[in-house]
Amino acid sequence: MNPKSILNVAALATALVLQTGSAASAATSVELLSCQKVFESQVRSFTNVIYLRLYGCAQKVVECKLAQEIDAVDPTACLARAATLCGATPVKVSDAETTKSDKVVQRCGLVPLAELEQYVEGLGFFNVAASCSAASVSQLVDCVFADARCSTERQLQIIDPRAQDSLTTAGVAASFPCVAP
Numbered sequence: 001m002n003p004k005s006i007l008n009v010a011a012l013a014t015a016l017v018l019q020t021g022s023a024a025s026a027a028t029s030v031e032l033l034s035c036q037k038v039f040e041s042q043v044r045s046f047t048n049v050i051y052l053r054l055y056g057c058a059q060k061v062v063e064c065k066l067a068q069e070i071d072a073v074d075p076t077a078c079l080a081r082a083a084t085l086c087g088a089t090p091v092k093v094s095d096a097e098t099t100k101s102d103k104v105v106q107r108c109g110l111v112p113l114a115e116l117e118q119y120v121e122g123l124g125f126f127n128v129a130a131s132c133s134a135a136s137v138s139q140l141v142d143c144v145f146a147d148a149r150c151s152t153e154r155q156l157q158i159i160d161p162r163a164q165d166s167l168t169t170a171g172v173a174a175s176f177p178c179v180a181p
Helices: 003-020 029-071 076-087 089-108 113-117 126-131 137-159 163-170
Strands: none
Touching: 029 076, 029 089, 029 137, 029 163, 076 089, 076 163, 089 137, 113 126, 113 137, 126 137, 137 163
């Protein structure tokens, strides 16, 4: 290739980079906002599933135990019904996490991780990504969902101090380690 052709190729490459904003094609504000909206809505929906499933389970068990403690009612049948209700909770929560995190990855997966991390011209997930050593968008999403899950479990323990005992009685406490005093 002669020097003039090399300059033409270089000029064309420079023009393409300037036209797209970068060689890696940065995300637009619409794409980033779309990612943020789906992130927020799916995490919120997931935490609602956790809360409702765990609260429902804990509430059923505590009803049985209080009836025994206060009214001397045999809790055997009641606890068996509660354990049946609670038994599906770990799978339901896990399935919800998979479904909802997959939706976030679908929407945000094409946005470079660096743009999700940066505060200016990004979504500001730098601290989250650093705290869990996320090296990809998928890992960042997993980290956010895990943090949201644990936070929701801790909130249950705050409003229902008997929650850990109830989940233990129902045989599902090991699936929810953040429900703890």
